Amino acid sequence: MASEKMGKVTNGLRLAFALSSVAFLLTMALSPLRDLLLEWKHYKREYVRFAESRPDTKRLLADYNSGIDQIWLPRLNATERCVTCHQGIDQQSLIDSSVPEPFRAHLFIPHRVKEWGCVVCHRGQGLATTVKEAHLATLTWEQSQLPISYIQGSCGVCHGAEMPEAPRLSKGREVLADLYCVGCHKLQGMTRPVMLGPDLTNVGNKTSKEWIFKWLKEPRTVSDANGNASVNGYETEPEPRMPQFRFNDAEIRSLALFLGQQKAQPIEAYRFDTRIAAAWEKRPEVVDQGEVRFKQMFCSTCHSLAVVRAGETQLIGGNIGPELTKVASKVNSDWLIYWLRDPQAYLPHSLMPRYGWTDEDLYKVVQYIMNRLTDQDLFSNVPKLGTAQSSEIQLGKKLFQERGCSSCHVISGIKMLEDFGPDLSSEGAKTVSQLEFGSAKIEHNLIPFLDAKMADSFSVNPNARMPQYHFKEEDLPALTTALLGMTGPQSIPGIGTLVIPIPKKEYQPAGDYGKAYERYKCYVCHRFNGFGGTLAPDLSIEGSRAPRRWIADFLKNPQTLRPMLIFRMPQFNITDQEVDVLAGYIKMVLQSAQVDEHATSLQQFPASQTTMGKQLYEVKYQCQSCHTIGSSGGYVGPNLSNAGNWLNVAWIEEWLKNPQALVPDAIEPRRDLTQEEIQALTAYLVTLKQGSQAKQAGAAQGGGK
Amino acid sequence: MRAFSAVMTLLVALSFLPGCRQHHSLTTEAKPLDSAYGTEADWNNPQRLIPLNYQQVQGQRVFYHECVWCHADSTPAGPSNRTNLTPSPALANDGATLNGLNNDYLQNVISLGGSAMSKSAMMPPWGRTLRQDEIKAVIAFIRQIAQPVYQGSSSAGPKYSER
Numbered sequence: 001m002a003s004e005k006m007g008k009v010t011n012g013l014r015l016a017f018a019l020s021s022v023a024f025l026l027t028m029a030l031s032p033l034r035d036l037l038l039e040w041k042h043y044k045r046e047y048v049r050f051a052e053s054r055p056d057t058k059r060l061l062a063d064y065n066s067g068i069d070q071i072w073l074p075r076l077n078a079t080e081r082c083v084t085c086h087q088g089i090d091q092q093s094l095i096d097s098s099v100p101e102p103f104r105a106h107l108f109i110p111h112r113v114k115e116w117g118c119v120v121c122h123r124g125q126g127l128a129t130t131v132k133e134a135h136l137a138t139l140t141w142e143q144s145q146l147p148i149s150y151i152q153g154s155c156g157v158c159h160g161a162e163m164p165e166a167p168r169l170s171k172g173r174e175v176l177a178d179l180y181c182v183g184c185h186k187l188q189g190m191t192r193p194v195m196l197g198p199d200l201t202n203v204g205n206k207t208s209k210e211w212i213f214k215w216l217k218e219p220r221t222v223s224d225a226n227g228n229a230s231v232n233g234y235e236t237e238p239e240p241r242m243p244q245f246r247f248n249d250a251e252i253r254s255l256a257l258f259l260g261q262q263k264a265q266p267i268e269a270y271r272f273d274t275r276i277a278a279a280w281e282k283r284p285e286v287v288d289q290g291e292v293r294f295k296q297m298f299c300s301t302c303h304s305l306a307v308v309r310a311g312e313t314q315l316i317g318g319n320i321g322p323e324l325t326k327v328a329s330k331v332n333s334d335w336l337i338y339w340l341r342d343p344q345a346y347l348p349h350s351l352m353p354r355y356g357w358t359d360e361d362l363y364k365v366v367q368y369i370m371n372r373l374t375d376q377d378l379f380s381n382v383p384k385l386g387t388a389q390s391s392e393i394q395l396g397k398k399l400f401q402e403r404g405c406s407s408c409h410v411i412s413g414i415k416m417l418e419d420f421g422p423d424l425s426s427e428g429a430k431t432v433s434q435l436e437f438g439s440a441k442i443e444h445n446l447i448p449f450l451d452a453k454m455a456d457s458f459s460v461n462p463n464a465r466m467p468q469y470h471f472k473e474e475d476l477p478a479l480t481t482a483l484l485g486m487t488g489p490q491s492i493p494g495i496g497t498l499v500i501p502i503p504k505k506e507y508q509p510a511g512d513y514g515k516a517y518e519r520y521k522c523y524v525c526h527r528f529n530g531f532g533g534t535l536a537p538d539l540s541i542e543g544s545r546a547p548r549r550w551i552a553d554f555l556k557n558p559q560t561l562r563p564m565l566i567f568r569m570p571q572f573n574i575t576d577q578e579v580d581v582l583a584g585y586i587k588m589v590l591q592s593a594q595v596d597e598h599a600t601s602l603q604q605f606p607a608s609q610t611t612m613g614k615q616l617y618e619v620k621y622q623c624q625s626c627h628t629i630g631s632s633g634g635y636v637g638p639n640l641s642n643a644g645n646w647l648n649v650a651w652i653e654e655w656l657k658n659p660q661a662l663v664p665d666a667i668e669p670r671r672d673l674t675q676e677e678i679q680a681l682t683a684y685l686v687t688l689k690q691g692s693q694a695k696q697a698g699a700a701q702g703g704g705k
Numbered sequence: 706m707r708a709f710s711a712v713m714t715l716l717v718a719l720s721f722l723p724g725c726r727q728h729h730s731l732t733t734e735a736k737p738l739d740s741a742y743g744t745e746a747d748w749n750n751p752q753r754l755i756p757l758n759y760q761q762v763q764g765q766r767v768f769y770h771e772c773v774w775c776h777a778d779s780t781p782a783g784p785s786n787r788t789n790l791t792p793s794p795a796l797a798n799d800g801a802t803l804n805g806l807n808n809d810y811l812q813n814v815i816s817l818g819g820s821a822m823s824k825s826a827m828m829p830p831w832g833r834t835l836r837q838d839e840i841k842a843v844i845a846f847i848r849q850i851a852q853p854v855y856q857g858s859s860s861a862g863p864k865y866s867e868r
Binding site for chain 2: 107108109147148149151152164165167168619620621622625626633634635636659660665667669670671672
């Protein structure tokens, strides 16, 4: 009975069973319906509708399929589905900004989308199929898409070499290198330079402990909104290498006392010729004369001075050497004279050339520096430091080692610290979960994190050891961009290792020339066979350009050829013997294979050719729009008034054929000149002479100019 | 029973939810310059930054190497060569003069020089120094910085589509 009752199917049960089956079927049916409503399908359908509204529908829909599109990038070992929605990405007719996203074509870039995909540059999640997950960092994914303004960071992942196409990346790398971030951090593709901050082994002989106190406390002058100095620091540089450390006054005191004791080698006071000192001691104009000499020597090519103009403080001068506005408050005159006579004796890695001073010039320039480049109020808020207790010296030494000073500065007996800060060589590949945001009120993402860390690391981590840098406003995004490009070892096979080049002096000539080259630090400004600075012209083929006599005259008395240049070659007072060595080497060795001086004999061009050349110069090609001859003409190219003495005949001819073949970044455009025109222009240019030879040439040419 | 069907209904309703999500959730709070590859300060108002795309940034680079000396009033080196020249070259952002010239014309005058286009011979030809795509990029750059703003020339110019 019981079993019968159990097996009995009541109508109620039937109904329940039927209903649940219907509900189940309905659910099953809803699943494809839901599938139909997926986000990417919406864009698929939209695209078809959009393509049908365009005249080239057929082409736009040629590759269309209704499923998920993905591209496989075997070289990058990646698959991505971005093209599922961005269906017009490769269609040239959809490049216009009126085309709605996500269908717009990609603007022209050197990488084709089909070969490189999207994620390698834009980041984000290539496999995601919803808008949010593909572009943003959500809970399930870790990398968000880069804003376009930071996308140059992705260029940096593969392109380690200089990259003019990505100016912000290049700028960021430049700042990273300039500020010696490698002192504390490992950075992808950057090597630690030999000298970071100055060697402090002997700093006690150079400056006072009061100055060190001031420098550590208030390194920079800070101006308020009205342009008045609210902090009267030592330096005025907008972006100094030395940051502000977070020391308290007791710590600064200890460090200043410790550093003030570093006097490894005594500085011997230089004895001027007694006649000079006697003659100039009581004459106030010596200071003005020193200033004139300072300017004539073009110290400002490397050093800047702060000048107040119209209420605003401006720095005038270069940034290879330190800013000098208040230098006399820092150094003592014995040290200054010692330094100026032989910088490398104090600091072997210094970039400062060793000038050939006359006693009189040295005396005057030192008088100028010590009397004018000083600030009486600089130490007004520095306490009297008095004598040091040994416990303070010990504390100073400990701080020096523990707070990262020894990452950049050498003191004999203290080991230099490498990798004091975190390794940043793959910082750009970090995912959100790898970042410590602390209590910082910023968006939880890599870019705001990097920005906040560099602008003020305390805002992210109150125990940060990183000192306070004062980056220029426009440099901060550039720095972040450069760090985004640091994603660890090269991950894309076949691209090879590219290294960020840092100007090096690997071109190291030997012999007498090598000595002079090293003494005058030619490579700090000039480039030789790919090594050296970029401030001044590349001299790799200078011997082909100019005759030896001109080179020798220029070395003795450098005069600028380009009126627009602010920075000029300093006057080094090179000795005649050194001039001979330098000019001889440049003439013999620094030659271009393209310029054959012997192929063009120093023929006397006929007067008719000279006249035609002058016509071409002045009327047909109007070269005067960029070049000056005498007192009229343009500023863009060099002054040609002395072209006949300055340039070799063969050089002029080669140059006129194709300027960029000789100097790749020359501004002068290449023109279609006939051989006859080239000869005529050359004939005219060689008659342009200044100085003693001008008259002779004029007589020989029957008045060429 | 009633509870069972309620659960089913709820499940069905829930399954719709993902599909109902907003499709354009990416209209972010982003600042306009976030989507710019680079920027150029408006020459008439240095506070205002003009967004530049990749091509325009390449044009900007070429412009500041080759063109700026005569087509701007201040240059990276300081003084401008513009005042030395008669007739005075157009400022690169001078929309009143340049907006009326179509891209083909500008491409030609830059490539072939002033004398080939019956203009001043002081404008040299750049066609053998710069690549055609570099010249197109320069045009794209000066279009973007033009004041008054460039609205597109009447005749369609060459599109930046070749490699």
